[in-house]
Structures are given as C-alpha cells and as structure tokens.
Amino acid sequence: MKKIMNDPSNVVSEMVAGLVSAYPTYLTQLPETTAVVRADRASMQGKVGLVSGGGSGHEPAHAGFVGDGMLSAAVCGQVFTSPTPDQIYEAIKASDTGAGVFLIIKNYSGDVMNFEMAKDMAELDDIKVSSIVVDDDIAVENSLYTQGKRGVAGTVLMHKILGAAADQGANLAEIEALAKEVMPHLKTLGVALSAATVPEVGKPGFELADDEIEYGVGIHSEPGYRREKLQPSKELVAEMLTKLDEALQFDATKKYAVLINGMGATPLMEQYIFSNDVFNWLKAKDITPVFSKVGNYMTSLEMAGISLTVLELADEKWLEYLNYQVDTIAW
Amino acid sequence: MKKIMNDPSNVVSEMVAGLVSAYPTYLTQLPETTAVVRADRASMQGKVGLVSGGGSGHEPAHAGFVGDGMLSAAVCGQVFTSPTPDQIYEAIKASDTGAGVFLIIKNYSGDVMNFEMAKDMAELDDIKVSSIVVDDDIAVENSLYTQGKRGVAGTVLMHKILGAAADQGANLAEIEALAKEVMPHLKTLGVALSAATVPEVGKPGFELADDEIEYGVGIHSEPGYRREKLQPSKELVAEMLTKLDEALQFDATKKYAVLINGMGATPLMEQYIFSNDVFNWLKAKDITPVFSKVGNYMTSLEMAGISLTVLELADEKWLEYLNYQVDTIAW
Numbered sequence: 177m178k179k180i181m182n183d184p185s186n187v188v189s190e191m192v193a194g195l196v197s198a199y200p201t202y203l204t205q206l207p208e209t210t211a212v213v214r215a216d217r218a219s220m221q222g223k224v225g226l227v228s229g230g231g232s233g234h235e236p237a238h239a240g241f242v243g244d245g246m247l248s249a250a251v252c253g254q255v256f257t258s259p260t261p262d263q264i265y266e267a268i269k270a271s272d273t274g275a276g277v278f279l280i281i282k283n284y285s286g287d288v289m290n291f292e293m294a295k296d297m298a299e300l301d302d303i304k305v306s307s308i309v310v311d312d313d314i315a316v317e318n319s320l321y322t323q324g325k326r327g328v329a330g331t332v333l334m335h336k337i338l339g340a341a342a343d344q345g346a347n348l349a350e351i352e353a354l355a356k357e358v359m360p361h362l363k364t365l366g367v368a369l370s371a372a373t374v375p376e377v378g379k380p381g382f383e384l385a386d387d388e389i390e391y392g393v394g395i396h397s398e399p400g401y402r403r404e405k406l407q408p409s410k411e412l413v414a415e416m417l418t419k420l421d422e423a424l425q426f427d428a429t430k431k432y433a434v435l436i437n438g439m440g441a442t443p444l445m446e447q448y449i450f451s452n453d454v455f456n457w458l459k460a461k462d463i464t465p466v467f468s469k470v471g472n473y474m475t476s477l478e479m480a481g482i483s484l485t486v487l488e489l490a491d492e493k494w495l496e497y498l499n500y501q502v503d504t505i506a507w
Numbered sequence: 508m509k510k511i512m513n514d515p516s517n518v519v520s521e522m523v524a525g526l527v528s529a530y531p532t533y534l535t536q537l538p539e540t541t542a543v544v545r546a547d548r549a550s551m552q553g554k555v556g557l558v559s560g561g562g563s564g565h566e567p568a569h570a571g572f573v574g575d576g577m578l579s580a581a582v583c584g585q586v587f588t589s590p591t592p593d594q595i596y597e598a599i600k601a602s603d604t605g606a607g608v609f610l611i612i613k614n615y616s617g618d619v620m621n622f623e624m625a626k627d628m629a630e631l632d633d634i635k636v637s638s639i640v641v642d643d644d645i646a647v648e649n650s651l652y653t654q655g656k657r658g659v660a661g662t663v664l665m666h667k668i669l670g671a672a673a674d675q676g677a678n679l680a681e682i683e684a685l686a687k688e689v690m691p692h693l694k695t696l697g698v699a700l701s702a703a704t705v706p707e708v709g710k711p712g713f714e715l716a717d718d719e720i721e722y723g724v725g726i727h728s729e730p731g732y733r734r735e736k737l738q739p740s741k742e743l744v745a746e747m748l749t750k751l752d753e754a755l756q757f758d759a760t761k762k763y764a765v766l767i768n769g770m771g772a773t774p775l776m777e778q779y780i781f782s783n784d785v786f787n788w789l790k791a792k793d794i795t796p797v798f799s800k801v802g803n804y805m806t807s808l809e810m811a812g813i814s815l816t817v818l819e820l821a822d823e824k825w826l827e828y829l830n831y832q833v834d835t836i837a838w
Contacts, residue, residue: 178700178717180777180813182739182784190740191776194783198767198799235775236802255776369509386509408513409521436529441772443808444566445522445586446511452525453513468529471567471837472803477774480809482511506802 225271240506258286282327315392366483556602571837589617613658646723697814
C-alpha cells in the first residue's frame, strides 16, 4: 500500500480536518463528528435541508457537494463504512431550519439502516424528515452490502436536482415527490481497471490481471458481472450504453443528461476519450445529450475505472435544476 | 499499459473531441487544430485575450480553465509535447478582439520556442502579443526539457489572477506588468509515488519501488532531487514546506494562497490529509492561508503524487483576483 497519509486509522478525521481547513468559507465541521455542514447556515433559513453521506473514500462525494444550491450537510463515515446514526442525527439537526430535512441515501444496507435510525431520532425532536434511497447501478441485483441495486454516481445528479429545487423553495413533500419521480429515470454502469485499497486493510479489494477489466464493479470493490481482456474505449462504451439502453429504452424524441465519472485513478484524458465515444454512440441513435459532465465525482479511493450515468429528463424542469447555479467545492 | 482509449496515436484528437462534445457551451474547437477557444466569444469583446497550453496529459490544464474570467483559448499539443506554432497562432487569432493577446507559457524549451514563433506570426498580422514564462517549480535547475526552472501547477494560479484582471479590463501592458509582479512570489514543489505512461510509449517514464517516493519530480516524469522510502504525510509536508520557506521566506505578517494539486492518480482523500498537515505546519508558524484549493488541476496522466504551490500575496488585489467569480469547467 502506497498512500500519502499518516496513521491508517486516522484517515477520515484527518481528511475532514484538511477539507475544513482548506475550505472554511464552504464547510464547518460539527463538533465531535466527522460530519460537515454549510458554513453559511444563515442562508439556509426557511429551506428544506438536504443531507447525504456514507462511507468515506468516494471524495469529492459527498462533502464536495455541500454548498449554496446543493447539500446542507454531509456525513463522512469511516472508509467504505456507513456513518453512525448519531453522526447522521447531528447533521440532520444542523440542517433543519424548520422546513424539515430530506436524506439522500445510497442503497447499502448499513447506510439505509443508519440513516433510518437517525431519522427516527430526529422525529422524536419534531424535525420532519423524509428520504430517498438511490439505487441507480444497473450492474447487478443484491450485491455485497446491498439488497437490490447499488447506489453509485447517479447520486450526485440527485443531489444537484433536489438541491436546486430546495433552494428555489420546494417544500419537503415536493422534494420527496421529485426524488421519487427522478429515481426510475437515473441509471449507471461502471467498469474497473484496478481495485481500491482500504487504508486499514492494506491490500486491494480484488486483483485484476494487467490486461483485465471488470464490468459492473461497485464503488467498494464489489464484484461486477464479467471479467475480460480490456477492450478499446469504443467497445466499452458500446457494451455500457447497450445495457443502459435496455434499462432506459433510449428514444431520440426524449432528452438525456450524462455523467461520465472517473473512479479515482483514471486520468481526465481517458475520461474525455470515453466521453467522445459516448457522444458518438448516442449520435448514431440521433441522441445528443442536453447536459453532460465529465470528471471525478463519485470515486472509489485510487480505483482506476469509469462509470457512465444516464438520466432521462422526463420533465423539462430537471434540466433547469441541473443547470441551476450552485456554489460548492466540487460540482 | 492499461488505459481507456482506442488508438494510442489518436488520444489527443479524441480527447479534444470528447471535451468539446461534453462542454459545448464552454468550448469550441478551432478548425483543423486541437486548440479550443471560448464558445461565447462575443463576451470577450474589447478585453485582452489570454492563451495558454502545452503538451497534453495535464488535464484539466489548460482547456478546463477556458471560460468567462479566465483563459480565452488553450492549445492542446500531443502528449507531453509542445503544440506547434501554427496551432498556437490560430489560438492567438481567435482570442484577439483588438486589445491584444497575452500568452501564459510553462517553462519548457519547446513551449517557449513555439509560443514565441506563434507570437512573431501574430505580430505580422498586427496583433499585439506579450507573454510570461512561468517557472514556479523550485525542485531543480535546468531539468530535462527545461532551461532554468520548470513551469508546473502554479501556472493555474497565474491563469486565475491574469484572467480576473483581463476580465476587469486591464490592458495588455497592465497584464504583463501584473504577471511579472506575481511570478517571483509563486513557488511549487512536487513528489511522485508512481510515474505516468505516455500512450504512444507504452511504459512508465520511470520506475519506483513499492515503498519509494521521488521528491521534486516534474510533470513529465523528469527526475527530481531525491528518492527515498515513502514517509508519512506529515514528513513530506515538512520537507516540502521547509524548501518553499527557503524560497519565499515565510513571514507571519504576510498573506499566502496555497494550491494542493493531485498529479492524476492520487485520490482526494490523500490530498485532504496532506492539506491538513500543510495547514498544521503553517499554523505553527502563525500563518493561515487566506486562499486555498485542493484537487487535480495540473496532472501528469496517471502519475500518483502531489504538488504544493504557495503564492505570497504581495498585493491585496491578487486575493480579489483569486476569489473573482469565473465560469470554467475545472476551476
């Protein structure tokens, strides 16, 4: 294991301290926690608070999306480990200004359980809380750590859309309805060229040969659906978009957003080449995405790989929300 | 070599095509080139144009910094290879709206020569052109490809400061004077944990043992000044800041900006841990940077490593320029 760090058991606390030191105008750390909340809490007044989080190792998710027009707070669990309910509860309390709090939870059993417990704790305080479980990954059903499908990079688009709606004054019921409308139209598929190493474990989560790739891998090194020799970018894109097409039924009369997401160690050059193949494949179907973003948004430590998220914009307003001006570290 | 790509000889053209497809509202590709210019050229009217660029492989630099309030155009050479004068010339022409064009050149012999030739070509067209050569890397003198010191991540802060000044209406002579004032206060030092592989070469630029780190490495795998066993983040920071202190003579009565830059494959978690150690080291000297940013800004393909840039804010206006609102893909 070759990492820039100090004691492997302190990586999350040191990471949060470094993040807050570097971005004091964006983030404030909640006392006795590794949760961060917007530094300008005054401007959240009267709006529904949005809280997300989960295990660390997916940076910039989720703390990088805390800010004006996006999340109110993010809870940073230990690496690839759900944050504890009390930490989530503190983030909920810090995000409530009377309009209630909405939780955006990636679909991992630990996260779902702990966020739900925190919700119960907050409701005892008369804070109104509702939530969505994001399960955008189409790779496999019932993976390691998951009942159903995993929540991956599409979660960032969920943050963005709900964040814009909350900033524009949507109430808690409206946010919940919006999240439920968006969810079935949001699909992701990823591939890995190498695995991540959890600092406290010290060795990679899986091994791939020098010429091998894994399709459908999760963001915690969970197995995908096939291993084979690395294909050219065009072939990867064709396989991934064919599966996303099966899930979403692409239609040239509809509008789409795409998020091309680097897993951590994959350089932007490769992501842009992949992006070129995505646009070419879609163009052959008479589809030009109306919104796109390419970069590292939901990573898996130093895993090399890429994921492709497609969101069918079933409502014109969702595009406005995606384009809505925000001020965060990482959007 | 394990990369998401198609033909290794087409990586730059496919990268630029992917970038422009994904960000059509930001970037337009100049015909017959791999140079990109702001898509909203109308809003550049009357302002000094800023052009940068160099070999590809440093993404998001420089195309990611093209946009309102920052660069007008970026020229993307082949991987780690200077762009040709004719491509730079096209970028200069596209960036001139009558107020002249300023070139931000990283100090590599090929870049300096080719940007100067392009400047001569543009001057024959009666376009006023001036330039700065950025040589912020304090690691070594006269490296591979360089006479003097190398230009590295500090170049991004130069883009930002000059971009804000140009957007606020500074004329060409004022931009040149500002660049010359900033340059001696801008210093960077980097370390590598692994090397980059140029696609057309197919093997890493150097080899490090599993527990080895190289201090002072360049962004094209140029040698640094020492190899040794990887140290904890705190020790790396102490060595790097001690050298930066020697170069800048830190003074608690002065103000500083810091840029912590990932080299490509180093996850944000490690960058934030490193950031925490940077802030702690400086705090012990009674210095709290007034501006900071952490992330992948000037990379070296999939090299693992980090660089630390410190800018002494000798003029209060530079901080305003750093904080000035911009709209780019990657700032």
